[in-house]
Amino acid sequence: MDIAHFTGLDENPLLAGLRLTRTPEPAIMVIFGASGDLTQRKLMPALYNLTREGLLPAQFVVVGVARTEMDDTAFRAKMHAAVVEHSRSGDPTPIVWESFANRLFYLPLKTYDDTPSYDALSARLAELDTRFGVGGNRLFYLSTPPSVAGEIIDGLDHARLANTSNGWRRIIVEKPFGYDIDSSRALNGQLLRVFSEDEVFRIDHYLGKETVQNLLVLRFANAIFEPIWNHRYVDHVQITVAEQVGVEERGGYYDGAGALRDIIQNHGLQLLSLTAMEPPIDFDARQVRDEKLKVLLSVRMPGPVEAARQTVRGQYTAGIIGGAPAPGYGEEPGVKPASTTETYVAMQLELETWRWAGVPFYLRTGKRLPKRATEIAIEFRSPPLILFPTASLGSVRPNLLVINIQPDEGVSIRFEAKVPGQTMWMRPVYMDFRYGATFAEQQPEAYERLILDALLGDATLFTRADEVEAQWQIIQPILDGWQHAPPPEGYPAGSWGPARADAFIEAGRRRWRRL
Numbered sequence: 001m002d003i004a005h006f007t008g009l010d011e012n013p014l015l016a017g018l019r020l021t022r023t024p025e026p027a028i029m030v031i032f033g034a035s036g037d038l039t040q041r042k043l044m045p046a047l048y049n050l051t052r053e054g055l056l057p058a059q060f061v062v063v064g065v066a067r068t069e070m071d072d073t074a075f076r077a078k079m080h081a082a083v084v085e086h087s088r089s090g091d092p093t094p095i096v097w098e099s100f101a102n103r104l105f106y107l108p109l110k111t112y113d114d115t116p117s118y119d120a121l122s123a124r125l126a127e128l129d130t131r132f133g134v135g136g137n138r139l140f141y142l143s144t145p146p147s148v149a150g151e152i153i154d155g156l157d158h159a160r161l162a163n164t165s166n167g168w169r170r171i172i173v174e175k176p177f178g179y180d181i182d183s184s185r186a187l188n189g190q191l192l193r194v195f196s197e198d199e200v201f202r203i204d205h206y207l208g209k210e211t212v213q214n215l216l217v218l219r220f221a222n223a224i225f226e227p228i229w230n231h232r233y234v235d236h237v238q239i240t241v242a243e244q245v246g247v248e249e250r251g252g253y254y255d256g257a258g259a260l261r262d263i264i265q266n267h268g269l270q271l272l273s274l275t276a277m278e279p280p281i282d283f284d285a286r287q288v289r290d291e292k293l294k295v296l297l298s299v300r301m302p303g304p305v306e307a308a309r310q311t312v313r314g315q316y317t318a319g320i321i322g323g324a325p326a327p328g329y330g331e332e333p334g335v336k337p338a339s340t341t342e343t344y345v346a347m348q349l350e351l352e353t354w355r356w357a358g359v360p361f362y363l364r365t366g367k368r369l370p371k372r373a374t375e376i377a378i379e380f381r382s383p384p385l386i387l388f389p390t391a392s393l394g395s396v397r398p399n400l401l402v403i404n405i406q407p408d409e410g411v412s413i414r415f416e417a418k419v420p421g422q423t424m425w426m427r428p429v430y431m432d433f434r435y436g437a438t439f440a441e442q443q444p445e446a447y448e449r450l451i452l453d454a455l456l457g458d459a460t461l462f463t464r465a466d467e468v469e470a471q472w473q474i475i476q477p478i479l480d481g482w483q484h485a486p487p488p489e490g491y492p493a494g495s496w497g498p499a500r501a502d503a504f505i506e507a508g509r510r511r512w513r514r515l
């Protein structure tokens with residue numbers, strides 16, 4: 001039931017209490033990088049939808065900051081267009097938009113290291129705080145490349161904006177969180193010099209996805225899965241983040257990052273952690289993140305040469321997607337024509353824990369694959385003996401539990417069933433739960449959930465400093481090994497990745513799922 005639409009809300013103290021606990025205190029949210037792509041595609045639609053659903057207080061103010069020259073009016077018009085184009089709720093309702101836009105402001109910075117700009121920001125925030133009766137709380141959002149994060153943190157420090165003499169201060173930091181282990185440590189160092197860890201919210205939007213959170217509910221609010229969630233029953237796990245899109249307008253960023261940094265280091269390893277973690281003793285930021293950290297620390301990483309051997313890299317070449325021709329990666333805007341950046345990675349990880357010893361976790365991600373599909377597939381061991389003479393052991397497909405994260409959100413279980421008739425024929429059938437078919441409610445966007453959590457001070461779904469560092473400990477040997485490995489193998493856009501990816505998993509007598 002959607003609590004907000006429950007008509008007896010005010011009469012029911014329990015439900016009223018639930019809603020109250022999710023309403024944050026007044027605050028000013030300052031978005032650095034406000035003229036950028038993420039602000040338009042994700043942040044503004046999320047803020048607008050939170051406003052529309054009455055989840056933000058009336059004294060909530062947003063200030064966009066970037067280097068582009070613009071005034072408040074132009075910024076509001078640009079953000080309106082962004083909400084029209086990207087919001088899940090369609091065109092904004094005029095009265096809601098007006099109330100939101102009246103509290104939406106813009107301030108151009110000369111450069112991110114220009115200290116007078118931060119003094120001007122400080123003065124503007126003080127003025128808006130008084131005008132709207134905010135009371136001092138500030139949420140800073142770094143939607144900027146990691147190269148300027150240090151300058152912004154220094155600027156905030158210079159203007160004493162990170163100072164908590166009244167109200168709270170929090171900072172959300174977008175991915176990529178560093179470029180390698182050293183730069184991520186340096187960024188953590190810069191942040192923690194000015195903010196304390198409980199004020200820092202490193203965002204990974206996959207954690208805000210409803211189905212990712214449902215993985216925790218599936219595992220820890222049901223009794224039937226946990227007993228078989230281990231090496232005694234599970235043969236292997238496949239985590240796939242497949243994208244149909246190419247690099248779009250982000251060639252410049254992507255060419256310096258690649259699929260390993262862009263997806264595996266954060267989203268891929270988060271999905272791995274949530275799948276493999278032990279039950280936390282509480283559902284709170286400390287306990288959940290402690291358990292996820294243990295998974296990352298348990299990943300056995302060999303030296304660079306061997307680490308590179310546990311991976312396959314690919315780069316898309318020209319091909320056909322959905323019936324239309326698609327250019328090769330080297331022809332994308334912003335990409336160096338002779339680039340060796342990978343747009344596909346497949347890898348195998350082993351966890352050294354009692355629960356998972358000997359169970360391979362296969363991760364793969366790629367751009368320009370035939371379809372968009374993110375899922376976690378747990379393949380179970382085969383039955384020890386097949387009793388039915390009409391079936392050979394090889395023809396019985398093992399049980400499979402698939403958590404579909406997107407786009408067909410749901411959970412499905414594959415098992416063998418008898419084909420009706422006089423013979424004991426069998427074939428695999430599926431039990432399917434589909435979010436869309438079961439729940440009438442629209443799923444909130446990941447950024448809505450995460451911005452609200454940050455405003456509420458709940459860091460459960462954000463990445464802690466030690467977790468980020470443990471992620472990089474896994475990634476760094478691979479990056480080092482790739483320095484001396486052959487370049488990525490080409491795969492035509494619209495195919496399921498390089499041929500070597502198949503040989504790679506088949507060497508372990510498994511196959512990639514056909515999605």
Ligand code: BG6
Pocket residue numbers: 175243262263374
């Ligand atoms: C981002 C990556 O973090 O995630 C993008 O930088 C990628 O390259 C995107 O396309 C995928 O997110 P989603 O929510 O569409 O699966």
